[in-house]
Amino acid sequence: xxxxxxxxxxxxxxxxxxxxxxxxxxxxxxxxxxxxxxxxxxxxxxxxxxxxxxxxxxxxxxxxxxxxxxxxxxxxxxxxxxxxxxxxxxxxxxxxxxxxxxxxxxxxxxxx
Amino acid sequence: xxxxxxxxxxxxxxxxxxxxxxxxxxxxxxxxxxxxxxxxxxxxxxxxxxxxxxxxxxxxxxxxxxxxxxxxxxxxxxxxxxxxxxxxxxxxxxxxxxxxxxxxxxxxxxx
Numbered sequence: 001x002x003x004x005x006x007x008x009x010x011x012x013x014x015x016x017x018x019x020x021x022x023x024x025x026x027x028x029x030x031x032x033x034x035x036x037x038x039x040x041x042x043x044x045x046x047x048x049x050x051x052x053x054x055x056x057x058x059x060x061x062x063x064x065x066x067x068x069x070x071x072x073x074x075x076x077x078x079x080x081x082x083x084x085x086x087x088x089x090x091x092x093x094x095x096x097x098x099x100x101x102x103x104x105x106x107x108x109x110x111x112x
Numbered sequence: 113x114x115x116x117x118x119x120x121x122x123x124x125x126x127x128x129x130x131x132x133x134x135x136x137x138x139x140x141x142x143x144x145x146x147x148x149x150x151x152x153x154x155x156x157x158x159x160x161x162x163x164x165x166x167x168x169x170x171x172x173x174x175x176x177x178x179x180x181x182x183x184x185x186x187x188x189x190x191x192x193x194x195x196x197x198x199x200x201x202x203x204x205x206x207x208x209x210x211x212x213x214x215x216x217x218x219x220x221x222x223x
Contacts, residue, residue, distance in 0.1 A: 042200055042213035056210065091155065095209065103155040
């Protein structure tokens with residue numbers, strides 16, 4: 001079956017611009033996660049959606065970051081007024097049960 | 113902040129040898145998971161060990177967990193070139209399965 005998909009795969013933007021990253025989770029997965037991975041580093045948790053509950057935004061690094069999820073489907077991560085330090089790979093994951101997470105291929109964001 | 117720290121940061125072995133990677137963490141956990149990441153397949157879940165378990169096996173993988181030392185190890189036996197990847201431990205402290213990842217071990221298996 002289809003896995004988690006993300007778009008775009010690569011995004012190059014200028015400092016100060018806004019960007020939107022998209023995640024399509026595996027159908028039926030109730031939980032969705034966003035992580036950020038800087039070059040040579042592990043993943044940093046950003047935000048977590050579970051069903052209709054309020055999202056856990058505790059990992060968002062600043063108020064320039066926000067995310068939405070429509071029901072139990074698509075999610076978008078928005079970064080406003082991008083900074084060079086936002087350059088990273090942004091990974092989305094979904095899960096059906098509270099254990100194994102299935103990751104998408106990521107969006108590589110480069111802020112010039 | 114990094115919950116998990118893996119060591120070594122990099123490991124190079126010959127095909128057929130065993131590879132051992134270690135992970136240390138700082139706070140109490142619900143479970144600990146190991147993931148593999150390579151450019152071809154992205155991030156893939158390998159194995160999960162719960163806080164009340166001490167050892168778990170899956171194929172050529174063996175994971176141990178010592179909650180008193182807040183540490184875990186991943187052993188890959190009879191390594192293959194295809195095992196070349198970065199390996200991350202990730203801890204789940206409960207409350208939603210938010211994972212906290214370590215910095216990873218880069219494993220290179222040479223023919």
